Amino acid sequence: MSDIRQARRALASRILEGDGKASSSERRAAFNNSGLAKPAATLVDKVASHAYRVTDEDIAAARESGLNEDQVFEIVVCAAIGAATRQYDTALAALEAATENE
Amino acid sequence: MRLRILDSGHGFGTKALFALIRTMSRQPVLDVIKLVKYRADFYGRPMGAVTQDAMRGPSTWSVGDRELMAAFVAKTNHSDFCTKAHSAVAEGAYRDGEKVFAVLSDLDTASIEEPLRATLLMLGKLTREHVVDAEDMRAVLAAGASRQQIEDALAVCFSFNVIGRLADAFGFFVPGPKAFEAGAKYLLARGYR
Numbered sequence: 001m002s003d004i005r006q007a008r009r010a011l012a013s014r015i016l017e018g019d020g021k022a023s024s025s026e027r028r029a030a031f032n033n034s035g036l037a038k039p040a041a042t043l044v045d046k047v048a049s050h051a052y053r054v055t056d057e058d059i060a061a062a063r064e065s066g067l068n069e070d071q072v073f074e075i076v077v078c079a080a081i082g083a084a085t086r087q088y089d090t091a092l093a094a095l096e097a098a099t100e101n102e
Numbered sequence: 103m104r105l106r107i108l109d110s111g112h113g114f115g116t117k118a119l120f121a122l123i124r125t126m127s128r129q130p131v132l133d134v135i136k137l138v139k140y141r142a143d144f145y146g147r148p149m150g151a152v153t154q155d156a157m158r159g160p161s162t163w164s165v166g167d168r169e170l171m172a173a174f175v176a177k178t179n180h181s182d183f184c185t186k187a188h189s190a191v192a193e194g195a196y197r198d199g200e201k202v203f204a205v206l207s208d209l210d211t212a213s214i215e216e217p218l219r220a221t222l223l224m225l226g227k228l229t230r231e232h233v234v235d236a237e238d239m240r241a242v243l244a245a246g247a248s249r250q251q252i253e254d255a256l257a258v259c260f261s262f263n264v265i266g267r268l269a270d271a272f273g274f275f276v277p278g279p280k281a282f283e284a285g286a287k288y289l290l291a292r293g294y295r
Contacts, residue, residue: 004155004257011148020144043271051267052180059104059273069107070141077145080267083232088260091224091234092253098239099249 012085015078021070030075031082039065040075047076048083103133104273108140127284133274134187134265134285149264153294156257163254165290166195167218170205171258174222177206178229181266183274188262190279190286220245221255228256229263 016028029035033048039061046054062072103109112120116139120131138146157168169192176184189206193199204212209222220242228234242252 004152004159004260007148007152007155008260011152014148015144018144047267047271050180051270054271054273056104056273059271069105069111073105073107073140074144076271077268080264080271081149083267084260084263087228087232087263088256090232091228091239091256091259094234094236095239095249095252095256097236098243 008085008088011081015074015081020074021068022074026071027074027078030078031085033079033082036075037065040067043072044075044079047079051080103136103275104271108133108136108272112136112139127281127288129281129284130275130277132187132277132281132285133183133272134269137268137272137274149261150295152257153261153265156254156261158293161254162248162251163218163258164195166192166198168254168258169195170202170218171222171225171255172262173202173206174209175225175229175259175262176266178226179263179266179270181269183269183276184262184266186276186279186282187285190282191289194283194286194290216245217242217247217251221247221252224252225255225259228259 012031016031017024020027022030026036026040030040030044033044036044039058043054043058043062046058059072062075063069067075119139120136123131123135138150140146157172158165161168163171169188173185173188173192176188185206189202192202196202201212201214205214205222209219209226212219224234224238224242227238239252243249247255
């Protein structure tokens, strides 16, 4: 069986608590898709909800708001991992509920 | 690629590696490689460990099954790059392109085993709607997938819900089939680390 729990914990810990060019609070807000100001909030919400709709303009707007490329890189990575984590946790809870009487 | 640093902000050693890849494969370096090699301590290495476990760790799903799940999640997310990349890997692993094409074209009618079909259906709902419930899981269990198989499939789904989002948000260039075939050979031989 594959068990990604340990590797996932290490990943989340690295992106949220390790060194970065964006602040830890900005990275955590991106991960949670909550608490960022526009236009970064718009970009993060698109990454979390429907990333294929992200445009050049979304990235440019985040840059023009004062974020450098490394900060945009980190925030987008945190947004993607946060969204996937919420899905994963929801699904594991559903699996737990489906098998709790076994 | 929408961020210049991801395209050309790598250190000298990494740029030399890219030159070697271009020479050996006679193909451009895929943007996903450029992403994982940029400040690899932040994203590439820790994410590579997760993806390696999910895609190549012990599981009763075959490598082909897991690559097919990756392609299916990518297609559900409208991620053209990841759909093409992991269709190519699944085709290589199965040695069966028609099976992959059939699943991605119409899951309901594709000739595959029921536990895999039910698992893909559940992953599709989770990816599309961001939520599944106990009823959805009972349907997968009833089709014959084990609890562990579902957990293993969710691990694949996690990885590709990250990677597909990044491919689209960063605007990965989508090359022709030969570049994806070269990438698939590498992933089947070497894995994700």
